[in-house]
Amino acid sequence: MTTERAIAIAARVEDFVRTQIFPYESDPRRDHHGAPTDELVYEMREKARAAGVLPPHILPDGTHLTQRETATVLIASGLSPLGPLACNTMAPDEGNMYLIGHVASDDLKQRFLKPLVEGRARSAFFMTEPATMQGAGSDPSMMITTCRRDGNHWVVNGKKRFITGAQGAQVGIIMAKSEEEDSHGGACMFLVDLPDPAIRIDYVPNTIDTSMPGSHANVTIDNLRIPADQLLGQAGDGFKYAQVRLSPARLSHCMRWLGCCIRAQEIASDYANRRMAFGKLLIDHEGVGFMLAENMIELQQAQLMIDWCAGVLDTGSLGTVESSMAKVAVSEALMRIADRCVQVMGGTGVTDETVVEQIFREVRAFRIYDGPTEVHKWSLAKKIKRRWKEAHG
């Protein structure tokens, strides 16, 4: 269950987002990919700081709320697509702060985590690679970015794809397969200052989603030299650290987008209660009312899956299976919910006159990043097979 302190924080966050961030939704400061500019981001963050909700889920002593509590708070921050940016609960920073906080030494935390937690910098997580759809991220043997020692430095070379927020970030976490024998075929993670001329942003495609500053960059890493003391944790343990970040980051996407879809439902319900068609209110047409009722049910289900998975993580489990289940269930449900909200609103639903249109697009992308639905089903099927084998010797 969530706690009173989390409910109190979430109430502050909700009030802040509703009163101070909703107006920014029509702010014209977007870059040419449609994403909020950093100017806009940092302006909103000053307001969040003043409101005492920056970041809301990390306490002054650096500890995090529990996952159950975090859910309560992050859903509230997600009532606007801009809310998590303002409150500093957005991907990839939220997950990166979590990872650094759990793995880094105090020195590295002081240098790389502090500006992130204070909301004065953005970060990027350089894991995904091009060419194969999932391949590299989850399979060390397929990762083509490599690192090797050279004196007191590591040298990294490779290519990365869909690196969210790389453009404009000050902090990078770079993952590379180690060519050193004592890494036993594992990977390393490094903390680096950005920008760096050896990390070249080749290209930033336009994407259907437009909520993340810097969008999703294609990057070439060309003889990047990193001082050895910027190695995160131990050499060869990179995939283990990626696992630490994996489930919480995946689940925090669910939380934020649930917040957005609660908002979409509010807007669509309001629309349906104010417009007439064929002689009665839209809400009085079963064709409309049933869609909103289905949303009401599926929003509840999304909330329950998030809380359940958060509870599993709070036991200390990696929650790989549970977060796969939650990711599939929540992202697919939110897509149906956002789609129905658009449909309820007719022509208005496909315009930017409300945020519903953006939410629809964001959720479409969410069904793919952090593991497409099909990849999670694939791994759940493997789990079913393993469990059967264990039970049947």
Added chain:
Amino acid sequence: MTTERAIAIAARVEDFVRTQIFPYESDPRRDHHGAPTDELVYEMREKARAAGVLPPHILPDGTHLTQRETATVLIASGLSPLGPLACNTMAPDEGNMYLIGHVASDDLKQRFLKPLVEGRARSAFFMTEPATMQGAGSDPSMMITTCRRDGNHWVVNGKKRFITGAQGAQVGIIMAKSEEEDSHGGACMFLVDLPDPAIRIDYVPNTIDTSMPGSHANVTIDNLRIPADQLLGQAGDGFKYAQVRLSPARLSHCMRWLGCCIRAQEIASDYANRRMAFGKLLIDHEGVGFMLAENMIELQQAQLMIDWCAGVLDTGSLGTVESSMAKVAVSEALMRIADRCVQVMGGTGVTDETVVEQIFREVRAFRIYDGPTEVHKWSLAKKIKRRWKEAHG
């Protein structure tokens, strides 16, 4: 959350159902509608009594487990379609015992509840009426069965439809619209001994479901005279009492059928792990593995919706909205789950070689009884409208 005592009871129930009731699934004692005969029912109940699980959710002092605890136990009893019959957790008896336990006087409990709790009698709930789909049950002005006082008796006349278990029951709860002025247009409920020549079973249709003894009868009540002391509660309050029964009974269906679908998933998974097609195990075909993975997710969601709604009921709320949401979400999910289990098993899935085929049929009917999906969506849409109005003055 559920409790340790509930987990302990559920473990006993599960063990009993798996070891002693599964073998009865191929027992040939079915009536000509396909339903288990009373001989079979009472034979299983003796075993349940011996195993100390009759009924498992009502304590020796007559108190019930909480709804959260009941969920844990009833899901376990539902692992076989015969389990709830054996353990005395089946509809309509389970709901009828709940209602009588909450509303009846001690005298009436002694006479009508005791044999039910002891599993020595079956009961029927005479509410639904013919002609309009939902009409009568929920709208007093449309109920055509009436009652009026005649000396120290009430006289009841009318027609009822889909009266589950009426054939073979010893206890009846009869609902009728009161023609007495002091009932203020409300309804009465009566407890009666069955069979009674004034309660004529006109016809018992074959139905797609075959789990309930006595099936679903069409009944004519013709000048039934009931002693006044068999009135349940107060005259005119019949619909209030129906509300008491409504949500818990609806939710207990969800519990039992979830148990059945957990079983169907076990059987289908076992099948998929033992059969080859096109050169590999079925489970290794994504087309099969994804279906089982979807089931894994939806079973979890069904569990969470049941627990959530049960928690609401445990606060003392009538839970009308929540049980509507749970009923729609769970029944529709279980249909998809059962359907996928059938499909995974191919030709075998549509035979009675496993209980999966029956479970598919049972769940199909469940999407209709206790309120078809569409009626619940309709009432949820009304709720959305009311909430909007309250918020917008």
Added chain:
Amino acid sequence: MTTERAIAIAARVEDFVRTQIFPYESDPRRDHHGAPTDELVYEMREKARAAGVLPPHILPDGTHLTQRETATVLIASGLSPLGPLACNTMAPDEGNMYLIGHVASDDLKQRFLKPLVEGRARSAFFMTEPATMQGAGSDPSMMITTCRRDGNHWVVNGKKRFITGAQGAQVGIIMAKSEEEDSHGGACMFLVDLPDPAIRIDYVPNTIDTSMPGSHANVTIDNLRIPADQLLGQAGDGFKYAQVRLSPARLSHCMRWLGCCIRAQEIASDYANRRMAFGKLLIDHEGVGFMLAENMIELQQAQLMIDWCAGVLDTGSLGTVESSMAKVAVSEALMRIADRCVQVMGGTGVTDETVVEQIFREVRAFRIYDGPTEVHKWSLAKKIKRRWKEAHG
């Protein structure tokens, strides 16, 4: 396009089925699996003979209507689940007659086809085998039933599963893998008289569908000796002949069940236009009206897919890809249609008071036999891959 002669035949068939066969739907003559008894079948056939619609799609000279014309006629015969039995357009006889007519010698036709065409005998097609879901039927190397020459006879041994109508049939088509060298690893087909003590019906499971006399038997073939002149076509060409039967038989299922679902829609529409709920006709509730509108659209789509595939077959193509596409599209659409009809009718929809309940069950099974949906998708994906390879060298 269909033709005037087909339209005229279909009109006669429709009139016959509506006036003379609909009344048989409540005839109690069913065997203990729920299937029509042969007594019932042959009684209806006498009426069809008198009405000049036995069989309606094979002309007096033994030629068949085109597939497009056949569609028009078989859909009409399918307006009742009993219609195809009465008109002799039912599986497996319809496909068996088609196969024998295309492959057999005149002598074999005279002996085995004539009584079938005259509707005086039933037949069974012994292809599917147990243990693997699809395996044997489509993959000679996996067929475990074998045949070998022994003097002027062939000797067959093996096991078959889901042999529709074997119980009660007079004519059998048996498929077996040839152990003879000059068969080059291929299969043989034989025509045999039934019953035969060497063809043992081990077990007939109950199934969710109940339209086919004799249901679906498990069979052991134990040293069955077949005179060599009962070989159908050439030794080793069995799979080629199976292909001849495959697409037309698959498509004729689509035709018949489309007829049934047109009927279900009639019944559900009639119900919705005569019943009130919550103060208005069911049809005036969008929740009901939309379901019937969706059915209206999907029935049209089913018709178009059948006509399209039939047109391809009429060009002389085997139509393997097209009949896979049609089978998936039509069977899945009919499931949704039948399901909506049940739902529109509420409690009545799950009783045998109308044939809608049976149609729902029949269509459920249809999604599996003649290739489950997933097997067809699998083979279509292979086709997409092959086409891409051809286009890209």
Added chain:
Amino acid sequence: MTTERAIAIAARVEDFVRTQIFPYESDPRRDHHGAPTDELVYEMREKARAAGVLPPHILPDGTHLTQRETATVLIASGLSPLGPLACNTMAPDEGNMYLIGHVASDDLKQRFLKPLVEGRARSAFFMTEPATMQGAGSDPSMMITTCRRDGNHWVVNGKKRFITGAQGAQVGIIMAKSEEEDSHGGACMFLVDLPDPAIRIDYVPNTIDTSMPGSHANVTIDNLRIPADQLLGQAGDGFKYAQVRLSPARLSHCMRWLGCCIRAQEIASDYANRRMAFGKLLIDHEGVGFMLAENMIELQQAQLMIDWCAGVLDTGSLGTVESSMAKVAVSEALMRIADRCVQVMGGTGVTDETVVEQIFREVRAFRIYDGPTEVHKWSLAKKIKRRWKEAHG
């Protein structure tokens, strides 16, 4: 059936679109709503003129291909979202040319139709109005834009919404409710030159779709004076003329977007045949292959619905019911198809690296314009009711 001449034209169009228009898909000339600029449009049209495909479906003598033939040609033009703009088969011009060609006098045709047919001008259709979702367009009593005679002119006042292409158009068709008695409460249609200061573009929202030059404008008409000879047809018959345009225009959307989704399937299939994941080609994963197989089936169904409806229109029928059925079936199927293509391509699917991302967005809007799915289902349910009443007296 389509014809050889249509097939020949379509082949020319397809070749033109593939070779000359595909390269424009990455042309940066888009306005700030994301729509192609007129400069880009007219440049492409010069190429289409040179290739002899401008417009491909209107013959030199001004006659149109049949609807069946038009389908063949418009699907080919739709292989790129830019194709219909290049070939002058795009909405709203295509429908506007059809309407003017069928209703206007020779003088008006010479003045307003000629530049459109020649592809030297764009047009807009001023029908939809704000405030109610569908209201005004289909219900004269709700149309708030009015016209009245003033000497030799008509004077028009009102508001319009979602007027596609108004920005940048040279020709307008304006619909207004007549206040003149001899119009019997009907509407008038007028042809006007654009721009006109009395037709004020208030606002052009950004929308999820970006294929239509000028996007969808909100417009105020303020004392617009139109010479009486620019009345289209007869005063009071405006809704009759709207009906003439309705079904063909609705269906031509289906044609163009089907072309786009055929393209999306090509791109996704190509992607799946070239990329590996988890050790095998994407296409060899059933999770991917099944999605492409489903697309293959649904593309065929979309084609068949279009051909069927076109055939009905070619008989001279208004085809209101059939075009509603086709619009729902096709738009909903294309959404599923486009969605699966995005999903197959993973991260790449949500970038603008291919047109798949745009096609997904366009089809989302298509489910709403020309009548949302729910409005069509509503009117089909009414039709089912009327048919039942006719059959049952």
